[in-house]
Amino acid sequence: MEDSFVSKNTDHGVTLRRICEILDGHFVCGEERADQIISNACGCDLMSDVLAFTRPGSVLLTGLTNSQVVRTAEMLDLKGVVFVRDKHPDEHTLQMAKSIHLVVILSPYPLYESCGRLYAAGIPGCLEQSCDERHSGIASF
Amino acid sequence: MNDTVASLHFKFEVNGGDFAKAGDASSRVKKILQQIGADQAIIRRVAIACYEAEMNVVIHARHGFVVLDADLEKIIIVVDDEGPGIEDIELAMTPGYSTAPDSVREMGFGAGMGLPNMKSCSNEMEIHSRRDVGTTIRMVFENA
Numbered sequence: 001m002e003d004s005f006v007s008k009n010t011d012h013g014v015t016l017r018r019i020c021e022i023l024d025g026h027f028v029c030g031e032e033r034a035d036q037i038i039s040n041a042c043g044c045d046l047m048s049d050v051l052a053f054t055r056p057g058s059v060l061l062t063g064l065t066n067s068q069v070v071r072t073a074e075m076l077d078l079k080g081v082v083f084v085r086d087k088h089p090d091e092h093t094l095q096m097a098k099s100i101h102l103v104v105i106l107s108p109y110p111l112y113e114s115c116g117r118l119y120a121a122g123i124p125g126c127l128e129q130s131c132d133e134r135h136s137g138i139a140s141f
Numbered sequence: 142m143n144d145t146v147a148s149l150h151f152k153f154e155v156n157g158g159d160f161a162k163a164g165d166a167s168s169r170v171k172k173i174l175q176q177i178g179a180d181q182a183i184i185r186r187v188a189i190a191c192y193e194a195e196m197n198v199v200i201h202a203r204h205g206f207v208v209l210d211a212d213l214e215k216i217i218i219v220v221d222d223e224g225p226g227i228e229d230i231e232l233a234m235t236p237g238y239s240t241a242p243d244s245v246r247e248m249g250f251g252a253g254m255g256l257p258n259m260k261s262c263s264n265e266m267e268i269h270s271r272r273d274v275g276t277t278i279r280m281v282f283e284n285a
């Protein structure tokens with residue numbers, strides 16, 4: 001079943017709005033920027049690994065909700081962060097996320113299930129070709 | 142009109158153990174580089190390396206400074222701290238080596254990937270350290 005209000009995957013990636021739908025999630029902040037397109041994702045609780053391996057413009061899924069997650073997102077120019085298992089960030093972290101215009105989504109599923117849903121929907125990891133590259137046939141590294 | 146080479150210098154304080162403010166200096170550095178119109182890819186490399194270095198001061202040291210110097214050719218970040226110092230720099234550079242406590246690991250740091258990533262983000266990195274005195278790390282990022 002499809003109706004015009006359900007956003008679709010595009011050849012170049014999916015919107016954060018679509019990611020939120022796939023995760024049965026909801027927006028904590030930044031919904032006004034939910035139409036940005038994401039072409040890679042990363043699921044990780046180790047911020048140093050995120051800092052080493054995540055591509056710009058990706059979405060990060062994580063089980064941590066402290067302010068370092070938002071700082072990490074800021075340094076990497078990530079467009080969105082998904083906090084899994086409905087873990088709500090504290091007020092300080094939320095204010096920080098708002099100040100850098102980060103889209104924050106809450107997913108009811110644990111990390112593995114949340115990542116699995118996005119992967120099954122065709123969103124590649126950060127060491128794989130992005131949706132854009134797959135579409136245009138450019139090699140990723 | 143004016144062909145003097147633009148150069149700038151900023152210094153930010155970092156306090157050991159202050160996890161609420163950890164990353165503030167790197168955030169300021171990033172904003173300054175965006176304001177002067179530095180290339181996006183270099184800003185990203187500087188931001189990542191500067192943030193890892195700042196986190197090391199917060200995690201491992203007592204007090205320190207992040208110093209930014211930039212001109213048209215390159216960006217230099219110096220992170221200087223008073224703290225325990227690094228006894229064996231080669232060992233500390235090994236990916237996965239970490240002496241961070243579990244409390245830090247629970248916050249997503251302490252994976253032992255900071256120093257290796259700082260090295261791979263920068264064009265040059267020098268570490269000077271004295272036990273029980275402190276550590277100075279200088280990183281150079283060249284404009285492509």
Ligand SMILES: Nc1ncnc2c1ncn2[C@@H]1O[C@H](COP(=O)(O)OP(=O)(O)O)[C@@H](O)[C@H]1O
Nearest residue numbers: 197201226233239240241251252253254255256
């Ligand atoms: N500024 C510093 N002062 C003292 N020790 C440091 C400092 N920076 C790094 N170290 C030492 O080097 C190790 C490796 O650092 P790093 O690669 O950043 O990993 P992590 O910070 O995750 O432990 C640290 O665990 C610590 O023992």
Ligand SMILES: [Mg+2]
Nearest residue numbers: 193197255256
């Ligand atoms: Mg570190």
